[in-house]
Amino acid sequence: MSIEKTEELILNMGPQHPSMHGLFRMVVHLAGETVTNIEPKIGYLHRGMEKLAESRTYSQFIPYTDRLDYLASPHNNWAYVQTVEKLMGVEIPERAEYLRVIFGELARIASHQVCIASTALDMAGWSAWSYAFRDRERICDMYEMTAGSRLTVNIMRIGGMSAEPPEEFWPALQSFLDDTPEMLEEYYGIFFGNEIAMGRLKNVGILTKEMAENLSITGPVLRASGVDYDVRKAEPYSIYDRFDFDVPVRTGCDSYDRTIIRMDEIVESIKIIKQAVRDIPGGPIMAKVPKVIKPPVGEVYHRVENPKGELGFYIVSDGTTKPTRLRIRPATFINLQMLPIVAKGWKIQDVVAIFATLDAVLGEVDK
């Protein structure tokens, strides 16, 4: 009688694959259905942002930052303009700070809704996807009212905001905030209350605290591994020290916690927006900045808490109108390193779920 032996199978997933969130390819080594190794291959969306920045002026680079994490574009603008403002020593008006917080937190909600939706979709949960996307549309509408575009909004400028929200923005925002408890209830019911979905997420893909710290993981993925760290609290930028909010931390370290922590963060974001709407003062939205942006010679590193992790900009200026070196610290690029380590030993369909809970956006991974 012959002995049956399984041969290692090498499976190519992506770059054109519905569960790959963009153009991501991974070479999966399988023994039967079990994953033995994963080699992520990236670079299909590489546009050379850092190289482009060296031939653009400081203001010209703002629209490029929209294309990093395109699901939360106001946040990328924010990180970049704050870095330049820090370098130049510009103080921006109060109203602009509050508007930045409102748009930033709206972007965080939208980004987390996409994460929850696509995690559901990757496990064939079409209806959960449609609920989250229906609500995200309302945030896109609010972007459109103010900035004219729905995805890559380019809403911030060095020294303030590009536009004042129109009159109809405030009632739209208010009704969105009023409806959110009901929305979250629906997501809990349709996705987090689903036995099959939970069976595929709970206790799958364990990323321990020590592993997360060693792998330089940031953002919700780190907090789902039990580390209480948020730049908004640890090193408050903008006006985050004025708001009363909590940092959700979960200690499950699994796919389920990495998904549900985003629901907790939506609740906190709503708290922040409500306080910002209550306290927002009147006044100008742009500081007086020179027409030609010429920061002094020097280097600066600044980081903000993006919905997906910490986004940092490191700018080296030589005193001219263009940066000598502009470094982008992409959060999900670094978070992606956990995938081969965490997914090892799980089944092929779990890899898709683990990748979805990472919430990688390839615009940011590939720069």
Place this chain on the structure above:
Amino acid sequence: MENKVLSRYVNELASRVNGVVEESFGVLVLKVQATYIIEALTGAKSFPDVPCDFLHDLCGVDSGDHIEVVYQLSSLHGPQLMRVKATMDRENPVIDSVTRIWEGANYLEREAYDMFGIKFKGHPNLKRIYMWDDFEGYPLRKDYVTEPIEVRNVVRTRIEGE
């Protein structure tokens, strides 16, 4: 207060690794030669009270005369921030890999290799990460010659009737 303690440790470390300490926007910058990098980073990681034990970022910088690797260190347990810069020769940039200290440096070092041609000794898998394997040159170096716009336009122009 925090910063004073950190400043004392950084200065102590600097004298051990022949480094220079500067300050930029409230962040201490330690400049060392590439050969001392492992010593400098393990030292920073094990500062008592204020350990800079989280590798936040690692990137290459081409400053014209030489190539630098910049490490942004922070901590998940405190507000301390620090930056370490390792300087190396432009012709043959070689530095020790820090993947043994932080596994998270893996992709970052591959990226620095891809963009600047910095060779990280001891890296488990030093291959290009963004560009394809047989790509020539290192795009973020200042001496990299980009394709002039005219060349690209010629490629893009369609022949009539095509």
